[in-house]
Amino acid sequence: MSRAHNFGAGPGVLPEPVLAEAQAALWEFDDTGMGLLEISHRAAAFEAVVASAKARLAELMNLGPDQEILFLHGGARTQFFQLPMSLLRGGRAAYLDTGVWTEAAIEEARRFGTVDVVWSSAASGWDAVPRQGAWGPLEEGTKYLYYCANNTVAGTEFDYVPDPGNAWLIADISSNLLSAPIDGRRFDVMFGGIQKNLGPAGVTLVILKRHLLDEMDRELPSMLRYDVHVKHNSLYNTPCTFGIWFVERMTAWLQAQGGLVAVGERNAAKAARVYAAIDASDGFYQGRAQVPSRSRMNVTFSTGSAEGDAAFVAAARDAGLVGLKGHKRLGGLRASLYNALPDASVDALLTFMEDWRRGAGRH
Amino acid sequence: MSRAHNFGAGPGVLPEPVLAEAQAALWEFDDTGMGLLEISHRAAAFEAVVASAKARLAELMNLGPDQEILFLHGGARTQFFQLPMSLLRGGRAAYLDTGVWTEAAIEEARRFGTVDVVWSSAASGWDAVPRQGAWGPLEEGTKYLYYCANNTVAGTEFDYVPDPGNAWLIADISSNLLSAPIDGRRFDVMFGGIQKNLGPAGVTLVILKRHLLDEMDRELPSMLRYDVHVKHNSLYNTPCTFGIWFVERMTAWLQAQGGLVAVGERNAAKAARVYAAIDASDGFYQGRAQVPSRSRMNVTFSTGSAEGDAAFVAAARDAGLVGLKGHKRLGGLRASLYNALPDASVDALLTFMEDWRRGAGRH
Numbered sequence: 128m129s130r131a132h133n134f135g136a137g138p139g140v141l142p143e144p145v146l147a148e149a150q151a152a153l154w155e156f157d158d159t160g161m162g163l164l165e166i167s168h169r170a171a172a173f174e175a176v177v178a179s180a181k182a183r184l185a186e187l188m189n190l191g192p193d194q195e196i197l198f199l200h201g202g203a204r205t206q207f208f209q210l211p212m213s214l215l216r217g218g219r220a221a222y223l224d225t226g227v228w229t230e231a232a233i234e235e236a237r238r239f240g241t242v243d244v245v246w247s248s249a250a251s252g253w254d255a256v257p258r259q260g261a262w263g264p265l266e267e268g269t270k271y272l273y274y275c276a277n278n279t280v281a282g283t284e285f286d287y288v289p290d291p292g293n294a295w296l297i298a299d300i301s302s303n304l305l306s307a308p309i310d311g312r313r314f315d316v317m318f319g320g321i322q323k324n325l326g327p328a329g330v331t332l333v334i335l336k337r338h339l340l341d342e343m344d345r346e347l348p349s350m351l352r353y354d355v356h357v358k359h360n361s362l363y364n365t366p367c368t369f370g371i372w373f374v375e376r377m378t379a380w381l382q383a384q385g386g387l388v389a390v391g392e393r394n395a396a397k398a399a400r401v402y403a404a405i406d407a408s409d410g411f412y413q414g415r416a417q418v419p420s421r422s423r424m425n426v427t428f429s430t431g432s433a434e435g436d437a438a439f440v441a442a443a444r445d446a447g448l449v450g451l452k453g454h455k456r457l458g459g460l461r462a463s464l465y466n467a468l469p470d471a472s473v474d475a476l477l478t479f480m481e482d483w484r485r486g487a488g489r490h
Numbered sequence: 491m492s493r494a495h496n497f498g499a500g501p502g503v504l505p506e507p508v509l510a511e512a513q514a515a516l517w518e519f520d521d522t523g524m525g526l527l528e529i530s531h532r533a534a535a536f537e538a539v540v541a542s543a544k545a546r547l548a549e550l551m552n553l554g555p556d557q558e559i560l561f562l563h564g565g566a567r568t569q570f571f572q573l574p575m576s577l578l579r580g581g582r583a584a585y586l587d588t589g590v591w592t593e594a595a596i597e598e599a600r601r602f603g604t605v606d607v608v609w610s611s612a613a614s615g616w617d618a619v620p621r622q623g624a625w626g627p628l629e630e631g632t633k634y635l636y637y638c639a640n641n642t643v644a645g646t647e648f649d650y651v652p653d654p655g656n657a658w659l660i661a662d663i664s665s666n667l668l669s670a671p672i673d674g675r676r677f678d679v680m681f682g683g684i685q686k687n688l689g690p691a692g693v694t695l696v697i698l699k700r701h702l703l704d705e706m707d708r709e710l711p712s713m714l715r716y717d718v719h720v721k722h723n724s725l726y727n728t729p730c731t732f733g734i735w736f737v738e739r740m741t742a743w744l745q746a747q748g749g750l751v752a753v754g755e756r757n758a759a760k761a762a763r764v765y766a767a768i769d770a771s772d773g774f775y776q777g778r779a780q781v782p783s784r785s786r787m788n789v790t791f792s793t794g795s796a797e798g799d800a801a802f803v804a805a806a807r808d809a810g811l812v813g814l815k816g817h818k819r820l821g822g823l824r825a826s827l828y829n830a831l832p833d834a835s836v837d838a839l840l841t842f843m844e845d846w847r848r849g850a851g852r853h
Binding site: 129130131133135136137138139140141146147149150153154155159160161162164165166167168200201202203204205207208212231234235238320322326327328329330346348349350351363364365366367368369370373447449450 | 492493494496498499500501502503504509510512513516517518522523524525527528529530531563564565566567568570571575594597598601683685689690691692693709711712713714726727728729730731732733736810812813
């Protein structure tokens, strides 16, 4: 059977060449006589995978020598508490609230110190991210400025890196990591689940500057100590080896695509085509996010009614386009356009949207 | 290339039919037009996987209706702290120390209350587990008795369930889960990484009695709250979906093997053959664990010298037998005989051991 056009918000579509490599590796990994799932995480062949994944990430993201790359457990949600537990320690932090993911992060951070929500689009249904500096000067002594680079639910995205002033900068990059060029050196901490642009669910990428290790509580349980994971090169306990292998192959695939400049151009073009179709629909389709805040990763839109949206989703599914239902929190429609989504899927979506507008959608 | 005989201690050998199913599912899962890694964890098709995995586990392990099954993140090491953090709360617990894994669990538990190490084989190099009750009566008010059912490093295993008296019983079953019949109802908490007998690395199985949820700290970060994961059916955040799928297929495979009675008999027979070869070697091979404590999962032995062991490992590898090196902490040799290790691999090991003893090992 031919594969569907997968617009799911994550876990989402992955590149077919990497999936084919994974199929082969499950049976036989690197001429070891063992499958990828069956080798020790301490085997030299697997340590080589970790080293290669780190080297490729450092190259793609322009990381500096003072930045540590970790492959951890527990998803971005574990970082929501682990970072403030380690770093806040009764101090003060500033959060930019752009949706459900920052809401959840704020709730966890409040356990460990004072949280200033210095900007929020909650009142307008999280339809925007702030412009640079719109949050005003941070309180004296603020340890870090926290933001979520792309909001999958609202379909908003920062198209710039917030300036944290003298504070550290922490970014949740779960849903747009490695989707465009990035000056990684500007971030004190970046983290994200890999299950959107970089692999299957089960690995959390954390990139942090080494100076932060000195600021952290050493009395925490060992699994919650970043310095322990750094010391053990993400092999303190058995990690999700399959997911780490996938990161290595995905970063190789991204490099083969021409690196993040080329990937970013293609992602921007994919999103621009879908937004153009929305904007040219004479109001039949309505974009959800304010134009300057539109996400390249998750295009949120609507036909204007819950019934119309449900009919669209069902007909699209019948036409082989899956994952177009919006997040339950905000409803509507959503087309996620991650790295691995082919241009052909965007072609299919635009054709379907146009056909639906002209015909079935009016029935 | 033919696959090696894989005696690795974990991640370890998996059944070839399940690996073949996984290969197919990576491309196309359940006629969805999407691969297993590319579907939402909230899709109905995936919720069915979770439900089936839980039902098969409950059947295989004889669980009661008051027991909750969770698929969590972070490995057994996360349970080392998460359980006492949730349950101990300044109280008292008793630990049976049978090796490196209980050592680590004790260290984490001490952060959260008083830990009585009521029995230990550390002085004799962890060559044994206690006989039933050898630890004497527990202190008044002891909340739980904790033990590790099988020690992969030392090659020791409990062949009975410790009686905790009035305390709760907590068992780390990482390395022998689902390897023999079990009366699951006797355990207040069982937990284990799945990467030995039940799938790839990345999922932690936790089975706990519902009454414990009322005893737990509700002020912890949400990812550390068992009640949150119970409420959300292990889908509070994106779990390692691939690993959970694998548990479902592995439990189906175990049922197709005849269930845990048949699997347990086969595992016992595999181990008995290797121990018999050691015991019949006129002292050329020496078993590490005391006989009554010998593990069916991890046979630890030695040729009597580090050089001899290293030569054995190298020659075995050349003969297609991999993963026979002992854990770095204790050295020696180790043959892990998990559920998926075929009889043919035991045949190959016995042939190699005999040949080595008669010839090459004497060179």
